[in-house]
Amino acid sequence: MPQALFVKKVDGKPGEVYYPLQLNSVPKPKPGPDELLIQLHAAALNHRDFFIRQHLYPGISFTHPLLADGSGTVVEIGNPTTNSPSSSSSSSYLGKRVILYPASGWSSSPSAPEDPSKFTTLGAAALSPIGTAQDYVAVPASQIELAPPHLSPAEAAALPLVGLTAWRALVTKALDGDVSRAVAGRNILVTGIGGGVALCALQFGVALGCNVFVTSSSASKLSRAVTSLGAKGGVSYRDSDWDKQLAAQLPRDRPYLDAVIDGAGGDIIAKTVRLVRHGGVVVVYGMTVSPRMDWLMSAVMRNIELRGTTMGSRDEFRDMVAFVREHRIRPVVSRVVKGLDNIEGIDGLFEDMRDGKQFGKLVIEISSPPDEEGGAKL
């Protein structure tokens, strides 16, 4: 019988509790009209999942499987509704490797979900039954994109949520949607480069020809970002004078930051206000440090804009996946453990995240894909 991974409810206050993982046998889903049945090959963790286990995330469910990110193969097509225009395109997905849009309830609006009360990230979410920590999932055909063929199943599972968040933060928000050559040469700071979103933002920025600078707690992560991924420079955010160190690394002919992409919050404004150009942008997609940050009058006087951002729309997801396919970008996978029933191993991935050990995504291998000519293996 197929299996699915849940968080188990135990007593405890938000922030003090740590919900254990629980593996349950579940019936094999039957795809409904215009739905697809996907056999999942890999699923990836996000920081949100760590927050869910601590009950620090709103709208969680103990009866819907965990995790938003997944890649798999379409193994069954639901009966088409009569004359449904989508039914013929749905059948073309049979046998194809796909990835899931990691949310629901946001179609195309550039500013925010059309109806924010219906928007949710997938995985242990009250508003959606879909989670990727299971053997099979049935989803509407509109939920998926073909997996870029250059990606292994683990890399494909590593992409959706962080890729989409990074795309919206960098392209939609920091670059105002411009992916032309005009953005080449802009200076972008991406903080906390060990994180999944940060690494994707670095990779997308480099592919666009931007000068990407990074921060990290770890010298080895800084070094990998520069030597393997094309960052122009980097500093340790543990050093109290990291802003001065960064200023010294900026190009002489462009000695300022055009934009900051930040997932930590804290004192990011105080640290960067003198580095960001007048009229520049600070884009914040998370606040790992604490759920509040300061905003300074000196930032107002420089006409700096603070822009909050979340994941993104279904349309942004399509654009991001096309960009990854075109530029053959490979999401960075930090560690893979094998098997949904490997609770100890999966708990170890959560520990990596808690301890900030990861450089990239933490992935669970669920099943092997059927053989594909030229297809990548896990």
Ligand SMILES: NC(=O)c1ccc[n+]([C@@H]2O[C@H](COP(=O)([O-])OP(=O)(O)OC[C@H]3O[C@@H](n4cnc5c(N)ncnc54)[C@H](OP(=O)(O)O)[C@@H]3O)[C@@H](O)[C@H]2O)c1
């Ligand atoms: N709003 C949304 O839709 C959305 C979507 C995705 C993520 N998020 C949020 O964004 C944050 C990051 O997500 P993620 O999945 O990329 O997390 P992740 O993979 O768990 O990475 C977190 C990273 O944060 C960095 N960090 C910790 N303290 C820092 C500090 N003081 N200054 C700078 N960086 C610091 C660390 O970087 P080093 O290891 O390099 O030190 C760490 O690797 C989380 O808070 C998450 O909830 C929000």
